[in-house]
Amino acid sequence: MPHNQTFVLNVGRIFTGMGNDIPEPHSIVIENGKIKNIDLKSRITDSFKTITKLDYPDCTALPGLVDGHTHMMAPGDGTPGDDIVKDADENLLIRATHNAKLFLNAGVTTARENGAKNNVGFALQKAIRLGVTDGPDMVVCGRPISITGGHMGYCGSEADGLDEIKKETRKLIKQGADFIKIMATGGSTITSDPLKPSYTSEEMQLIVEEAHRVDKLTAAHCSSIKGIENALEAGVDMIIHCIFEDETGMYNYREDLAETLVNAQAWVNPTLHIKIAGIEDIKKRGYKKGGLSRLEILQLDNATRSLENSLETVNRFSKIGVKMMAGSDSPWGAYPPGEFVKEILALNRAGLSIYESLLTGTKHAAHSIGKGHVSGILNVGRNADVLIVKGNPLINLSDLSNVKQVYKKGIPQYKKSKGYSGIHTEIK
Template identity: 35%
Template sequence: MNKPAMPTVLEAAAVLDVDQGRVIPDGYVLVCRDKIQSWGPRHDRPPLPAAATVLSFPRQTLLPGLINSHAHLCMPSGGHPFHKVQSDEMALLTAVRNMRRELVSGVTTVRDCGDQNGVLFALRRAVEEGILDGPRFSLCGPPLTATGGHAHFLGGVADGPAEIARAVKQRVAGGADFIKLIGTGGGTPGSRPAQASYSRRELAAAVEEAHRLDVPVTVHCRGVPGIVNAIEAGVDQIEHACFELPDGTLRFDPKLAGRMGRDGIVVTPTIQLYRDARAHLQMKATAGDLNGDERQRLNRLPGVIESKLQAVRGFLDAGVDLLAGNDAGLPYTGFGRLWQELEAMMAGGMTALQAITAATATAARVLRLEDHIGSIGLGKQADLMVVDGDPIEDISAPSRVRLVMRAGRIVFEKIDRRGRQHP
């Protein structure tokens, strides 16, 4: 990625310091090339270089770029089913569109939790070489899944401990930053969300090989049996962690959550996708277009959503670190809307600062990138965003993006109707 030679100063009404949990009024950040050279209250700012460009945002907030910890860039969303069959070429082109939507919304890092046949590794190279503007990527390739299991169409089928261990080795050799396995069924037809799809022994084989190669492991788990297997296998993270029962209801288990907390297992709860599904079905109901299955699901969703929110409170009580990821790519959860997941996490009992930290500093630590991204600090990558309003008081403020900077380059800037770039 090309780096600007001239220093740039961003001034804002407030600068959000997620590391210290504070807001700095009338603050600034000085960016030289791709890194932060100095920052803090504007009255403490050292003399600027003669060639510095100053961008002033007197009514806005400056904060770190966001990290979406669970997305599927290859998936079309827009009402298309998760399991829509598409060529690798179309999956790649879809990812190009979706990464742009994430980037201009202030998401400067995407942890993709399952692509199609590894096409995102080429896209990551294109971004790193400056061919395309895009977010930073944390990739796993196609998720490992049993024959006929959830997401099998993505190209990651592996059965049995030996085959799984070999697949882990191949993923890491191909550039995977983490390993993802499918521990229960999901939205793929024929899979069963409440049932385990990999045994504890199979998951443990993946964990042993991945940890030998110093790579973390996460597991898709909706049902309780899968969660139990994942905990006992020693995984690092769990996606969704729904505590789903065979009848489709959810029942949070504080004992299992306590084990996660003691073992340091991180959870990405992915709440907003259920609220998106409810909103879609409510619109269909208003139009009189619901079929019987959809009507049953709509009737279940309020209880499911409330259980997801209760789980957030339970995880917090158990000392489980939570990450912000919205499962963008699912039929009704689009890209560029991570702020809605933050709002959902707040509905579950998190403060605005906790929710924002789940999308910045905590996520960077889990990605093992805390020395480079996730907060505003000296020498860190200048991944920054400017938003209208105060996200601590109004969590929808990140939906009103004025500027996005990725590694010191401005990749999005809102211009008003009179042609001025700043108020």
């Protein structure tokens, strides 16, 4: 179906993300890749009699999902980042291209890429924009900015001291970065420590100033308290992970810091499911070889405790009004590509209502990455990014993974069964 045609999607029910949904059959009129009209089916059929109609009677239409945190170059099979980047850029780009298709087929029509090696992120974004390959509309940082030896410094943007930091930030923007990803603490990278801060608040403030000067957003990886404090002081727009652990690894829910998050109107990207996926991965390894080593038992223990703490943090955040959005961090760690829905489910498990959870992966994610004006809700004039799922996720959230069809800017995407063919199917 050429995307410049007008056509109508008749669906059993709708989630617009605007809080005005009536649980009755609706029609969505799409023209030139945009939503032209949305109304109750009974009201719309007459005026659009002559055009193609596609019926999804037992299905729900939602805005295309927005994953606010991806790493398309990773395999999602537990391979550590330090090993992933040993691969040549060409191989990383091919994998990223493949993964991007899996995300799209699972309903993700917009994604924010949080860091790849060298120019892999930029190249992927360009290839998708040019239509050379299929994938979500990408918002990219290119490479995360990190101290020498810091988390993901191996991607190629290490910078120390104010002069280098300013230069590197400007370089990323010159290359086309849509936002600046800052490593405020260490992480899984061997030469870094997740519990220790890396940049000072003064250094991060410089990055924020440089980014905001040209209307770019900022996001900081914070896997311990001091990093969160520094990032908030610097005025960073989004706190990623937001782990309330001190420098000794002790969990300490800091009420004052949570209040600061609310007052600063900063977004939080909790990344819950990557922890669940990590736990499942350790258990699977143990099952395969008939038991876990002492080290693995310790890892499992730590991972389980860390997940429980994060679930509690998110639960408390939701009660005091911290702005939260969904970003999978997939396919980083052992979180396979194409399973973004699991992050939305994890936020629900942490205590967000089904409706709020759906917003985190649509409207709120779009808003938090600067795409709120084009995606994240179903509304007249927006991109026709529409996810059709069988069932009703408003009652049973996991129905989100029963993908029936995905429209990106009005174009139906081939739904993969086994492997990806890359062919757009004609829907009749």
